Amino acid sequence: MTIHFDPESQVQWLDTDEFSTEFLRLLGAAQEGGSMVSECYLAASRIDSNDRGNSWYREWIRIADLNHERANAAFERGHVLTAQSNWLRAINYYQASTFALDAADKKRQDALSIMRACTRRYIAHLTPAGEVVEIPWLEGHVLEGYFLPSSAASGRAPVVVCMGDPGHWKEEYLFKVARYARERGMSLLAVDLLGAGVGAEFAEVVGRRDLETSVGCVRDYLTTRDDVDEHRIAILGDGAGSSFVARGVALDNRFAAVVCDGGLWDMHERAFLTNRLWRDGGGSAGIGGGWPGPRFHCPVLITVGGQGWLESSIVTDLFERLKSYHPDISLKIFESSETAAAQGHYDNPTLANEFIFDWLADRLDQVPA
Template sequence: MRLLGAAQEGGSTISECFLAASRIDPKDGGDSWYREWIRIANLSNERANAVFERGHVLTAQSNWLRAINYYQASTFEFDAADNEHQSVLRTMRACARRYIAHLTPAGEVVEIPWLEDYALEGYFLPAPAASDRTPVIICMGEPGHRKEEYLFKAARYARDRGMSLLAVDLLGSGTGTKFDKVVGRPDLETAVGHVMDYLTTRDDIDQHRIAILGDGSGSSFVARGVAFDNRFAAVVCDGGIWDMQERAFLMERLSPSCAGSEATNGGLPGRRFRCPVLITMGEHGWLEPDHVTDLFERLGIDHPDISLKIFKSSETAAAQGHRDNPTLANEFIFDWLADRLESVSG
């Protein structure tokens, strides 16, 4: 579903997805899955390189974008330390670097200090034809989410609205083997402040109009990071709802008598969002809509400038992560971000 949903964003073609799927043998375990997606990915990459040599940059970029997504799909069954996994990720990142290098204006691969021996890596895509400092959207996914996906999933929505975009993940600048040690840290939210610190060193962005999009159900670490940092102008994330859900679950398991309001009150104890917050969910996501609404109302007690959008099945974008129709969700999200950033005066 994710791969098919990416087709309308330029991250795949429906025919290629069906072709790869038709060749996958469910009895063959992960070998068949890997073999067919890597075949499609390699074809796209080779096609991109060939047409680029003939001067057709736009076609090359389209094929690099699709190759990125197919390479990522091929590694689904792999452990991060697997040699094949690391080789595929190196190729995927090479596609991403070639893609952003030939944008107009060109994108940059940036390194952002975080932990002592573990830097974050990001792709900074400047707004087109910008003559002044521009607003910027940070895109960060849940732990394990790869920033390359934002090149087709989010970049055009920022670009079309005159905003720069910084796509960053928690996987560092390597192939992900160190990530297994990092992901269990209780302070993942500190990465958010370091990303903001980096942006404030740039002279091409408006420091008063920085927003962040925390993608996925595990984006509570983004919510925590924003709650500890008053420099953000707007945030789209789960608002801490997933943290609240996990806390309620653990409290019920440990002491059923403590379940309920005590377990879910205050997703971010002692902290309030200092900027507008948007939470988007799908009707058929992992949490029931009524439960999400209840958690949202509890959040609203301490965080009044917070909005909730639940996409219904009648309009699509109702699956977990809006993967059945990411276009609809992104249009809503980036319009909301544009409105909030436009209202901010430097």
């Protein structure tokens, strides 16, 4: 087992970044209730570096099954809180077990099916109970979400919608952000683009050029609920691929606030392609990398890790260009000195979530109920 610990970086396998990043995500989830540090290290210690793909699945499914069994046993004895804690960890471990498997792999589909079953049992025993919702989007492909009503409001409550990048599983939000919303009197709608299945059919959707239309459909659905304050709906676009959320919000003036990449990744790719074309003689140097879409109609927050995929200097430059289009936009860069500096804030999601949800609460409080 070749695991290296760098106190200024992370625990990692020396020969692969992908598995190291996923392991970091699992460790970071511990402080949010999505894993236990000791279980993560136990699973990692059993992974065979010569057969990492198979042994990764085997060890994480093993830990997931143990938590699932503990949850069911605790529930049978009437210990609902203990059952919920174990279901929540099982959800994360089942998802982790599929990390290296192809979408059509039966082991992956079976693990995700059990993950969904754990999720349904978990949200059904929250107080107040959550519910599974379906949101019309494409013909033959509905969005599935988990709606967790606010525990602080008896009438219409503000809502935070959480959507990740195109391949992001919504189940992660149950331990990653749900408590931050509910503790601040907000309802939460966790939704992904993967539909109601186990994701094998998503290949037909991920390549679409109109993913941003899903954002408006989610907003339309929320207006049909009698427990939602439609004037105080915010959205959190999570992950580097969440520019589709930024595009969707820019096309829809009904959101009260948004936390996302603000279109930075779109701008970065556009600038790269423009410079490439100009260097090859096929473009114009005057095109630049500006925001290609409509302006936002609400306050925007962008948070990035200083050690993420884009260097801080590039992020700052793109942000200044974006700010010229939309003055009511803020940028928070988490540096290594305070943690939460990794891509996706995986090294300390708590710090990032506290900042994000305080910002959301301040913005939604400014909108009359």
